Amino acid sequence: MTLFVVAGALLLLGIAVAAVAWPLVQERRGPTAVELAEEALPAADPLVTLQAQRDSIYQAIRELRFDFQVGKVSExxxxxxxxxxxGNAAAVLQQIAALQQAEADPALNASLEAEIAALRHTNGSGPVQPVAAAAGAAALNFCPRCGQRVQAGNRFCGVCGASLS
Ligand SMILES: [Zn+2]
Structure with missing residues (x-):
């Protein structure tokens, strides 16, 4: 019983010390953990920087919850x-997800670029089928034997008399 009371008193003391010490720790630290993380990793891998930001935000969420639990912050x-x-954490996570997807699956990006290029091609020079048909028609405008240009629809070459059908 006595042990239980002592343990309870120590627990309360611990919370009280933490509540009193917390503002001192915060003041001594100066900039927030997020700001420190950004300063510490200025030119690092963007994924590493983002993960550091995410961890800092998670840490801030934990600290905020603690401040709320000890009554330092109103509900x-x-x-x-x-x-x-x-919201900040979600934004950072989205950036991490986008970055990881790009790094993990370059084939996806390549296929997307190809798809975009194909769309632009279709918009710029028309569908593929008429182009192929035009090429076939153009081939028929030259005699296969002598190479002279002939009128489309002619059955025989006007120069050498070869059959064009
Ligand atoms: Zn001919």
Whole structure:
């Protein structure tokens, strides 16, 4: 029983110390963890930078929850800040997902680029089928034997008399 009370008192003391010490720690730290992470990794791999930002935001969410639990932050403020931080985390996660997808599947990007190029090609010079048909028609405008240009629809070459059918 006595042990339980002591343990409970120590637990309360620990929370009280944390609550008192927290503002001191925060003031001493100066910039937030997110700002520090951005400064520490200025020219690093963008994926690493994003992951550091994500971790910093998660850390900030945990710290905010703690501040709320010890009564340092009102429930209204907690909900606003928590929502903001979660929004930031989601944005960073989206960037990470996009980056990982691009790195993991370059074939997908290549096929997308090919698809875009194909769309542009179709828009710029018309569908493929009429172009092929025009090429076939153009081939028939020359005599296969002597190579002279002949009128489309002629059955025989006007120069050498070869059959054009
Ligand atoms: Zn001919």
């Amino acid at each position: 209204t403020d907690y909900k606003v800040f928590d929502s903001t931080l979660r």
